[in-house]
Amino acid sequence: MLERDQPLAIYMEGNAIGFPAKMGHGVIRYSPNPIACVIDSTRAGQEMRTLASLPRAVPIVSSVGEARALGAEVLVLGTAPGGGLVPPEWYPAIDEAVAVGMSVLNGLHDRLAPRYPNLAPGQWIWDVRVEPPGLQPAEGRARFLTNRRLLMIGTDMAVGKMTSGLEIHRVARQRGIKAEFVATGQIGITVTGRGIPLDAIRLDFAGGAVEAEVLRYADAELVVIEGQGSLIHPASSANLPLLRGAFPTHLVLCHRAGQKSLRRSEELIIPPLREVIQLYELVGEACGVFPRPKTVAVALNTFETTATEADEACRAIEGELGIPCVDPVRHGADRLVDAVMA
Amino acid sequence: MLERDQPLAIYMEGNAIGFPAKMGHGVIRYSPNPIACVIDSTRAGQEMRTLASLPRAVPIVSSVGEARALGAEVLVLGTAPGGGLVPPEWYPAIDEAVAVGMSVLNGLHDRLAPRYPNLAPGQWIWDVRVEPPGLQPAEGRARFLTNRRLLMIGTDMAVGKMTSGLEIHRVARQRGIKAEFVATGQIGITVTGRGIPLDAIRLDFAGGAVEAEVLRYADAELVVIEGQGSLIHPASSANLPLLRGAFPTHLVLCHRAGQKSLRRSEELIIPPLREVIQLYELVGEACGVFPRPKTVAVALNTFETTATEADEACRAIEGELGIPCVDPVRHGADRLVDAVMA
Known part of the structure; x- marks a missing residue:
């Protein structure tokens, strides 16, 4: 799954700043991975350190293609839409990322893995927010x-x-x-x-x-x-x-x-x-x-x-x-x- | 799904009385449905009203075949095994019930419906303990x-x-x-x-x-x-x-x-x-x-x-x-x- 040297592109279309940006900002602040860029076409050309007072300089680009050109290997869905499900308008970008060989890290409630059954070797879809198997009730x-x-x-x-x-x-x-x-x-x-x-x-x-x-x-x-x-x-x-x-x-x-x-x-x-x-x-x-x-x-x-x-x-x-x-x-x-x- | 005139057989093999019997006893006490029998081969021939101080007389039989002969249309899984999953030794009885045309009501955490894709008209598998679709977080x-x-x-x-x-x-x-x-x-x-x-x-x-x-x-x-x-x-x-x-x-x-x-x-x-x-x-x-x-x-x-x-x-x-x-x-x-x- 996610390896520590894989460059991330954080998908934050329309929300590079503001309350829904918590996931993206948290990843920028704490991920040990290199971060290639944020994707937000409404703020392309700006930069996250100054825009959101974050500790890392991260350029903002407008498309998956640009992110890929910057070396991004993983698309991280980086904002939290109301309802917690992937908005339909995100799918073209996610589809494109998968098509060009990127992996996807999804922290929303949907499961994206079933949508992309045919992946290249080393490519993955990680639906983080899914109950892991084998759990038991608490026993104190x-x-x-x-x-x-x-x-x-x-x-x-x-x-x-x-x-x-x-x-x-x-x-x-x-x-x-x-x-x-x-x-x-x-x-x-x-x-x-x-x-x-x-x-x-x-x-x-x-x-x-x-x-x-x-x-x-x-x-x-x-x-x-x-x-x-x-x-x-x-x-x-x-x-x-x-x-x-x-x-x-x-x-x-x-x-x-x-x-x-x-x-x-x-x-x-x-x-x-x-x-x-x-x-x-x-x-x-x-x-x-x-x-x-x-x-x-x-x-x-x-x-x-x-x-x-x-x-x-x-x-x-x-x-x-x-x-x-x-x-x-x-x-x-x-x-x-x-x-x-x- | 369950209709109020369908006679129930309550599957309680080995546990017609005791702590795991809560589901079965609750159904006997409160279900508006007719109850054809309890299935518990270890207590066949006994009767639930006297055995468990319940308000209804329910005979105990030893098999799905006998339950069917008494008119049972629905098999209710009536005990709670440790771990909350269907024990493997129950499957022969459940398989038999489905084979003879009975519906199944399952209150354990497993989903039985995928196991029985080919059902007769009017026959159903109700996995009660599955999250219903369309839920939202609370809003107070x-x-x-x-x-x-x-x-x-x-x-x-x-x-x-x-x-x-x-x-x-x-x-x-x-x-x-x-x-x-x-x-x-x-x-x-x-x-x-x-x-x-x-x-x-x-x-x-x-x-x-x-x-x-x-x-x-x-x-x-x-x-x-x-x-x-x-x-x-x-x-x-x-x-x-x-x-x-x-x-x-x-x-x-x-x-x-x-x-x-x-x-x-x-x-x-x-x-x-x-x-x-x-x-x-x-x-x-x-x-x-x-x-x-x-x-x-x-x-x-x-x-x-x-x-x-x-x-x-x-x-x-x-x-x-x-x-x-x-x-x-x-x-x-x-x-x-x-x-x-x-």
């Missing part, structure tokens, strides 16, 4: 592990749970800590090369899928589990299988600086962070049936603020909660790792 | 409804959530209340003829599946939602999509009289009922983001106790919690309906 076995298991939790969707988790994992490794990362979404799977597409797994097996990944890393000192959604979000059901599958010992709360309500609806006001933390911990311990996970830090997404505002926001939260608060992208994840390993 | 729309929505919650799996919910639904209807029942498991779907196999639905769509069923009954005065699993059970992830999909206004806690720990593991002690109730309500309201559901009664499963013990157990819980507690099978569901409609 992760609670008997003796290592540290950190679940990234959030006040909303798309507040930085994957990013913060990857930064913690990276810094922990740099320090020589035996740390592993359990990806639970299509972006995390794409950039780490393995994991479970939690939202595409049948409910009966969702906790068991998390449990199997966590047990796989029983020897690690620290297992960082990518969080999904939020306990206070009406569309999100992921935190129960995450809490019961992983039985985290530690939690880090992810939040966007200054965000007052859920992105979904202004009427859904985000409660005080202390209450959100308490809710996660109460669900985790389930009236004392299980050990209570401990929230040890806040990872604050300050992307939309100035450096001064970011520092002030972190200090305010530290004063409110009495635990460290940093933006791991802006400030580094050292204090988060300190808090988890303390 | 049920919270805007103005009717009563009752979610059955529990201290464990298999403590009587479906049974109690069906009894409440039946009594409410008898009183002329416009009540609907949302089945969320294979037994409920089998006996009501529709519903959603929640545990077979992808996580991203689980809440949305509940929401769609609840919105479908927006005109009902009372919607009873069949609960699944338990918030305090390590293998259960169902209560988050149930709470977020249905946004219940009312809860009824189901519990088995005298049960001290989860059936799964003696080490998992069931907390005081007051704490379990509080946990469900806290998750439901999510720090005040959503309206708090109110637990108005306890449905106590007293199947394993004497009448005197049952009455004492109910009185003890009423004294402890200050809300009505009855066994709806033993005492009737009137006081539960009173509590929900108050």
Whole structure:
């Protein structure tokens, strides 16, 4: 499947920036692969580092043909359309990519593989968001592990749970800590090369899928589990299988600086962070049936603020909660790792 | 598909009684269909009413041939093997049933339909536990409804959530209340003829599946939602999509009289009922983001106790919690309906 030296072209037609671009930006930020280009004909000639404040310079081109000419071997579908299915207007580009010999990485709910039964040797279609075979219901076995298991939790969707988790994992490794990362979404799977597409797994097996990944890393000192959604979000059901599958010992709360309500609806006001933390911990311990996970830090997404505002926001939260608060992208994840390993 | 006058044969080989028999017993207790027989060669010649204290007299036979001779038109797979898949040793009986023209109702996770592509007119294979097409993620729309929505919650799996919910639904209807029942498991779907196999639905769509069923009954005065699993059970992830999909206004806690720990593991002690109730309500309201559901009664499963013990157990819980507690099978569901409609 995906090899680490294969250059990627990220298909983001019409959406190189903005909310649906999360997948593409995550891949640019974290994939170890070379990235040949982004495809977005509405922004051809521009460049992603300046356009979206990303850490890599990636040119934007207008077509699959240009991407291929730049050496791209894999087409990554890099935006999330409403409904989570491949829009019909994408198919000409995908068809063209397959026709010229490119592989395709698809993180949407559709299965593209059946559409392309005749592939060249080495060419593949990876439908990341399909339930893997052989899953079992959870059995609660992760609670008997003796290592540290950190679940990234959030006040909303798309507040930085994957990013913060990857930064913690990276810094922990740099320090020589035996740390592993359990990806639970299509972006995390794409950039780490393995994991479970939690939202595409049948409910009966969702906790068991998390449990199997966590047990796989029983020897690690620290297992960082990518969080999904939020306990206070009406569309999100992921935190129960995450809490019961992983039985985290530690939690880090992810939040966007200054965000007052859920992105979904202004009427859904985000409660005080202390209450959100308490809710996660109460669900985790389930009236004392299980050990209570401990929230040890806040990872604050300050992307939309100035450096001064970011520092002030972190200090305010530290004063409110009495635990460290940093933006791991802006400030580094050292204090988060300190808090988890303390 | 299943019509209400089709006689059923319930396949329970080796398990006409005992824990795996839940599906078969539920169908015998609640299906409006005639039931020709149970198939269990280890108990052939016995009879289910006396054997399992069920409300209907159902003979036990040893083979599909005998079932067919008794007029059975549909083979219902009536036990739940470990792992939830059809054991290989069942296939000869299923093959025989299909060969003699019977339809098959399968509530296990496998799909049997592809195995039997050539069916006679009117013959069908209904794989109940397969995600229905066209689902969407939840949008939190049920919270805007103005009717009563009752979610059955529990201290464990298999403590009587479906049974109690069906009894409440039946009594409410008898009183002329416009009540609907949302089945969320294979037994409920089998006996009501529709519903959603929640545990077979992808996580991203689980809440949305509940929401769609609840919105479908927006005109009902009372919607009873069949609960699944338990918030305090390590293998259960169902209560988050149930709470977020249905946004219940009312809860009824189901519990088995005298049960001290989860059936799964003696080490998992069931907390005081007051704490379990509080946990469900806290998750439901999510720090005040959503309206708090109110637990108005306890449905106590007293199947394993004497009448005197049952009455004492109910009185003890009423004294402890200050809300009505009855066994709806033993005492009737009137006081539960009173509590929900108050």
